[in-house]
Amino acid sequence: MSRHEIRLTVNGIDRTVEVESNKTLLWVLRHNLALTGPKAACERGDCGLCTVLMDEIPVKSCLILAVEADGHKVTTIEGIAKDGVLSPVQRKFIEHGALQCGFCTPAAVLAAEALLKRNPSPTREEVVESIEGILCRCTGYRQIVDAILDAAKMKT
Amino acid sequence: MLPKFDYVAPKTIEETLELLDKHGQDARLLAGGTDLIVSLRARERIPKTVIDIKAVKELHELSYDDRRGLGVGAAVTLNRLLRYDATSKHFPVLCEAVSTIGDYEIRNRATLAGNICNASPAADSAPALLVLEATVNLASSKGRRSVPVREFFAGVKKTVLARSEMVTSVNVPTPPRGSRSGYLKARRTVGEDLAVVGVGGLVTSSSKSGKAVRLAYASVAPTPVRALEAEKTFEKDEPLDKLLDQAIPIVTKTVSPISDVRGGREYRANLVEVLTRRLLRRLWEAN
Numbered sequence: 001m002s003r004h005e006i007r008l009t010v011n012g013i014d015r016t017v018e019v020e021s022n023k024t025l026l027w028v029l030r031h032n033l034a035l036t037g038p039k040a041a042c043e044r045g046d047c048g049l050c051t052v053l054m055d056e057i058p059v060k061s062c063l064i065l066a067v068e069a070d071g072h073k074v075t076t077i078e079g080i081a082k083d084g085v086l087s088p089v090q091r092k093f094i095e096h097g098a099l100q101c102g103f104c105t106p107a108a109v110l111a112a113e114a115l116l117k118r119n120p121s122p123t124r125e126e127v128v129e130s131i132e133g134i135l136c137r138c139t140g141y142r143q144i145v146d147a148i149l150d151a152a153k154m155k156t
Numbered sequence: 157m158l159p160k161f162d163y164v165a166p167k168t169i170e171e172t173l174e175l176l177d178k179h180g181q182d183a184r185l186l187a188g189g190t191d192l193i194v195s196l197r198a199r200e201r202i203p204k205t206v207i208d209i210k211a212v213k214e215l216h217e218l219s220y221d222d223r224r225g226l227g228v229g230a231a232v233t234l235n236r237l238l239r240y241d242a243t244s245k246h247f248p249v250l251c252e253a254v255s256t257i258g259d260y261e262i263r264n265r266a267t268l269a270g271n272i273c274n275a276s277p278a279a280d281s282a283p284a285l286l287v288l289e290a291t292v293n294l295a296s297s298k299g300r301r302s303v304p305v306r307e308f309f310a311g312v313k314k315t316v317l318a319r320s321e322m323v324t325s326v327n328v329p330t331p332p333r334g335s336r337s338g339y340l341k342a343r344r345t346v347g348e349d350l351a352v353v354g355v356g357g358l359v360t361s362s363s364k365s366g367k368a369v370r371l372a373y374a375s376v377a378p379t380p381v382r383a384l385e386a387e388k389t390f391e392k393d394e395p396l397d398k399l400l401d402q403a404i405p406i407v408t409k410t411v412s413p414i415s416d417v418r419g420g421r422e423y424r425a426n427l428v429e430v431l432t433r434r435l436l437r438r439l440w441e442a443n
Contacts, residue, residue: 001160001161001162002162002163002164004163020160021160021161021162021163021206022157022158022159022160022161022196023158024158024193043197044194044197044198045190045193045194045258045262046348048259048261051261057264058260058261058264059261059264059265060190060261060262060265062193063188063189063190063193063194063262063265064189064193064265065163065186065189065193065206065208067163067165067208068186068189068208068210111260111261129260130260132259132260132347132348133258133259133260133261133262133347133348134261
């Protein structure tokens with residue numbers, strides 16, 4: 001099995017990590033870099049709870065080999081609040097009660113951050129599409145969609 | 157945990173083909189990874205070497221012109237294809253089909269070439285590519301060849317790709333002027349799901365009295381299928397409902413749905429009829 005030295009920027013910090021070829025980005029974030037925001041749940045691309053931003057695009061980190069992230073910029077939920085100040089999306093999630101157990105929250109917040117960056121005033125339909133790959137088993141989708149729409153209003 | 161394998165990322169097609177020659181059946185090609193990583197984890201087939209094609213520049217090419225049609229490199233992601241103006245302008249059926257694959261995040265990685273190379277009977281892009289009469293461009297160290305997408309699928313999860321051969325791009329010719337196309341998919345949930353049945357259609361008003369219709373189906377046979385026999389029915393100049401009454405029994409003979417976790421055989425057969433009628437009514441009116 002091959003080993004690779006990869007360089008990536010994680011939450012704004014340049015990191016160099018030696019990884020085995022069969023380790024996923026999710027595994028390296030959680031085990032080598034101690035970032036447990038991305039969750040290891042289904043690990044087959046269904047639940048979306050391992051979502052991270054790669055070059056500002058939301059992707060499922062369980063379906064990406066760590067070596068594929070070489071040279072890329074990765075953002076996890078740990079990189080969203082700046083100096084302890086929550087982002088508008090995070091604040092709106094709290095206001096709307098858009099979480100119960102919280103397990104899907106990092107993924108949903110990251111998907112929302114990416115959506116509002118590429119489309120600052122999305123329709124309800126566009127919000128729903130942006131989180132279609134993220135499963136919430138506490139059935140809180142309405143609050144999540146409301147929170148994202150409200151955060152969009154704040155930003156524009 | 158994934159099984160053990162080596163990872164290589166060649167920079168040119170020639171290098172990729174050399175690696176394929178060297179490793180043969182022990183190698184798997186990696187583009188978006190949204191099917192490959194899942195199958196690795198399930199240990200369906202364990203390769204010794206995974207060859208990542210994303211460092212090959214040529215495979216990222218996405219182009220359109222009226223004469224040559226749409227050219228989609230093997231590493232072009234589905235979301236990039238969907239954002240490309242020419243896709244929605246000239247190929248509505250491809251747009252509608254591709255936008256139902258996986259979910260938004262999957263489409264940020266997944267590729268069109270990967271969707272057909274995985275050769276799932278449920279591949280949503282396949283009915284679209286079938287009615288658009290796309291060709292698949294292949295390369296091996298022995299040379300290059302093109303295969304009509306209709307001849308590309310060889311069975312469940314099987315294609316005509318030879319050992320050491322790869323898909324470099326998919327070419328989609330511009331449909332006839334004035335044609336209309338669309339894709340309908342039945343699934344169990346509103347969000348991400350594989351097709352219970354998928355139907356792609358393309359309707360062109362011909363200069364004579366009748367219309368030229370192309371129909372293709374996903375999830376109702378070992379491979380995605382084109383309903384060539386049934387299509388001939390529509391050459392007659394009769395009301396659509398009458399034509400459908402004649403065409404549906406022929407479509408039903410073309411497909412051979414199975415019962416699985418997503419739906420029963422009878423249910424699928426019924427959906428074939430319902431979706432075909434619904435799709436053609438939609439495409440007919442505006443003609």
